[in-house]
Amino acid sequence: xxxxxxxxxxxxxxxxxxxxxxxxxxxxxxxxxxxxxxxxxxxxxxxxx
Amino acid sequence: xxxxxxxxxxxxxxxxxxxxxxxxxxxxxxxxxxxxxxxxxxxxxxxxxxxxxxxxxxxxxxxxxxxxxxxxxxxxxxxxxxxxxxxxxxxxxxxxxxxxxxxxxxxxxxxxxxxxxxxxxxxxxxxxxxxxxxxxxxxxxxxxxxxxxxxxxxxxxxxxxxxxxxxxxxxxxxxxxxxxxxxxxxxxxxxxxxxxxxxxxxxxxxxxxxxxxxxxxxxxxxxxxxxxxxxxxxxxx
Numbered sequence: 001x002x003x004x005x006x007x008x009x010x011x012x013x014x015x016x017x018x019x020x021x022x023x024x025x026x027x028x029x030x031x032x033x034x035x036x037x038x039x040x041x042x043x044x045x046x047x048x049x
Numbered sequence: 050x051x052x053x054x055x056x057x058x059x060x061x062x063x064x065x066x067x068x069x070x071x072x073x074x075x076x077x078x079x080x081x082x083x084x085x086x087x088x089x090x091x092x093x094x095x096x097x098x099x100x101x102x103x104x105x106x107x108x109x110x111x112x113x114x115x116x117x118x119x120x121x122x123x124x125x126x127x128x129x130x131x132x133x134x135x136x137x138x139x140x141x142x143x144x145x146x147x148x149x150x151x152x153x154x155x156x157x158x159x160x161x162x163x164x165x166x167x168x169x170x171x172x173x174x175x176x177x178x179x180x181x182x183x184x185x186x187x188x189x190x191x192x193x194x195x196x197x198x199x200x201x202x203x204x205x206x207x208x209x210x211x212x213x214x215x216x217x218x219x220x221x222x223x224x225x226x227x228x229x230x231x232x233x234x235x236x237x238x239x240x241x242x243x244x245x246x247x248x249x250x251x252x253x254x255x256x257x258x259x260x261x262x263x264x265x266x267x268x269x270x271x272x273x274x275x276x277x278x279x280x281x282x283x284x285x286x
Contacts, residue, residue, distance in 0.1 A: 002084075003092025003156035010095045010152040011072055014102070014145050018068070021141050022061060025262045029054060032269040039276055 053268075057261035064255025071097055071248040079244045089156035097244055099149040101252035103172075106142035107210055108256055109135050110175065113182075114207035117200035126271075129196055132203055134263040136182035138256065139206070143176035171213040178206035 075097035084090045116131025150169070151161030163169055182199055189195045 003089025003153075006089065006092045006152050006156040007076075007094045010149045011098065013148050013152075014098055015072075017141065017145055017148070018065075022065070022259070025061075025259065025266065026058070029057075029262060029266055029269070032266060032273060033054070036269060036273055036276075039273070 053261055053265045057258050057265055060254055060258030061262060062258070064251055064253075064258050067247065067251025068098070068255055071101075071244060071251055074244045074247065079241050080238055082238075082241075087157065088159070089153075092153050092156035095149050095153045097248050099146060099153065100245060101248040102142045102145035102149065104249060105252045105256045106139055106146060106175075107214065108253075109138035109142055109179075110207050110210050111135070112260065113139060113203045114210075117203040117207070120196060120200045124193070129200075130264055130267050132182075132196075132200055133186060133267060134260055136179050136186070136199075136203065137263060138259060139179035140176065140183050141259075142256075143172070143179050147173060147176050168213055171209050175206055175209045175213060178202060178209070182206070 075094045079094065079097070082090045082093050087093060112131050113135025116128045116133075116135055119125045119128025120132060122128075150172075154163070155161040182202060185195075185199055185202075189199075
């Protein structure tokens with residue numbers, strides 16, 4: 001047993017962990033940016049609905 | 050906040066490219082370690098990510114410490130933001146270490162975890178502290194009392210950092226010593242050292258990018274909440 005399988009499994013799991021967090025942050029960032037954009041363009045009256 | 054958004058995304062992308070390059074070079078370029086001295090010579094390649102993950106988690110806990118002290122001293126909003134960012138990134142990188150370490154341990158030692166090893170156990174506790182902070186922040190109502198409690202837990206967590214970092218120097222049981230520091234004596238291969246250094250730099254850039262993104266997200270959330278509050282006050286009046 002050389003441990004190559006374990007190395008591949010470890011890198012797969014860590015890549016998934018990193019990718020999940022980075023994608024979640026980007027989705028959150030884009031969501032907030034568009035919400036703020038909508039809120040600015042619609043004005044206070046539309047927001048209060 | 051377009052500037053920090055772009056900066057965060059750029060640094061994160063650059064960091065990810067470096068992190069992927071580290072993994073590629075770790076598998077294709079770094080030489081195999083002595084098969085006579087190691088039980089699972091290929092599994093050592095896990096360390097090209099495992100060690101930088103651990104360093105990044107220590108940086109995250111440093112942010113948590115600075116934020117907690119700032120929150121206690123002056124109740125600063127940026128201090129609380131650092132607590133939030135530090136705990137999130139501490140959990141992310143801590144989980145990476147706690148996942149990859151036992152995989153390597155089971156290949157090399159034959160057991161995934163050693164309950165008698167100081168570093169493994171203090172590090173596990175550190176990650177548990179980060180998990181507690183992240184879950185508590187999301188489930189408890191935001192206010193000064195909650196922030197005081199979580200900042201106190203964060204300070205306790207930071208106290209574990211030097212113990213964990215120096216555990217192999219003070220009390221080495223199973224976990225290997227500090228790789229780069231001991232490399233002068235142990236003769237770490239220059240190619241292995243180079244890949245490790247690339248890993249450190251890449252993870253540092255990724256870390257700074259993720260800190261910037263997290264700060265931007267929190268600032269946007271506050272702005273949105275502020276607007277909502279103004280609308281609510283306007284509606285009541």
